[in-house]
Amino acid sequence: MRIRLDRTVCDGFGACAKHAPGYFLLDDWGYASLEGKGDVAEGDRDAVIRALLDCPVHAITEWGERRYTEPHPTSGSADDPSENLKTEANEAEWGFTR
């Protein structure tokens, strides 16, 4: 598992440092930064997921494997454009990972 912290989104709630202090360090004003490159050890996974889920502003995201494949899926039927719409169900196919 690999995570990223978007410091432009962080609002300094500090829940992350409470749940996973080895991964999130707070500054004097309570804003977080990520320790290391975001690689999460298997044993720390639960704590980090809790930090991710508890962040009120969703500043922490799981960082998926980069996909350099077809950026726009063409699997849908030409008659039904809704097949090509980006939805929760097919989002992973677009190379986007929450």
Add this chain to the structure above:
Amino acid sequence: METTAASTITIAAWPGSLPRLLRDQSDLQTVREDYANYSDGGGYRPLAAADALLDEVERSGLLGRGGAGFPLAVKLRTVRDNGLRSSVDTVVVANGEEGEPASIKDRWLLRNRPHLILDGLRLAAAIVAADRAHVYVSDPESARSVETALSELGAGALGAINVAVRVVDPGYVAGEETAAVRALNGGPVKPTDKPPRPFEEGVAGRPTLVSNVETLAGLPYIQQHGAAAFRSQGTTGSPGTLLVTITGTGRPPGLYEVPHGLAVTELIALHGISANAVQGALMGGYFAGLLNRDVLGLTLDHETIRAAGSGLGCGAISVITDDCPVAVAASVLAYFDRENAGQCGSCFNGTAAMAAVAGALRDGVATDEDLARLRRWSVVLRGRGACATLDAATNIAASLLDKFPGPVQSHLDNGCQTCQLGAFRADRPYEVEAVGQA
């Protein structure tokens, strides 16, 4: 031909050497080079093999001129490979948003040699297989110059790429590469956190080369003359020439093209500054911090200046003679307090806190505890912002404390003679041009 502004600036190549970036006739330095002038000088040469040019760029060792000094060939190859891997066309951005107030070289190039930049942009686009390109600027005169240059070109003169000029509001953070990408994607002109970097995912989600305009301006020379000729000036680690903006000392600013490795003393002598009067310098625009008189023992190349704990950055050097370095640092930190993107908490709080202590120190009212906090922030806040603005502020604070302990102590004792006569204050210290003045 038209005469461009900024004629009060001294503009000159290093005596005895043929300029590559400035114009080759000294009386034409503020005259915009048109298509006929540029192509008569060998520009827009047909490109036979993009891969061969990439190999030549690699051999040339051309380093980015936007501040980081990153090898251009590595960036080109990465963008090209990411495009191939994802089967999409890539994008090239010529970054001419010169956010550093103490630098003028990018605007000079855009205003006076737009074809040199477009030629470099064309070559970079061919190397990375881009189908579109952007020229990203905030200076209206630069935008007009590039638009005029594009109108002088015949259809297809730049190959298959479409070039669009994008003008944004000026700002210190506007020139940061992810701010450029975000603006071109329709967002605010503010940096994003990394990853992803633009070479992975940039304009329209495609692998994107964002390259400073001076860097791109080096490509036509390499195409025409080859890597060995490029390396005939400069040092092994920092090949070629660079544009240096020199400000400070109350003299009009200077823009010089000099070989990397030139002694700082020779540059300041060329600019008419006596070495005896020098207290130090603000390095790399506002980015790389302050140096004391040690600056006089350095040469203008990345390896030497890095070893001295500073940086060449975008090649802007503000020489400090009569001004108090504490007051200079306070003004620069106050600038960062105002000019940061207001996004990362560590940055908007950290720059405000460091600016407050530096201002109190300048005014003779800071305590030992304040100074201890400034010292700690200058270390622990490093790397805590999405862009490098906070790092620039920590560089200023750390270098002030490290390189100027004497002036810092005299301010703690409220005994700075220079500041008692009226402290140095400037919203944009050593700026070459006021914002919007073109």
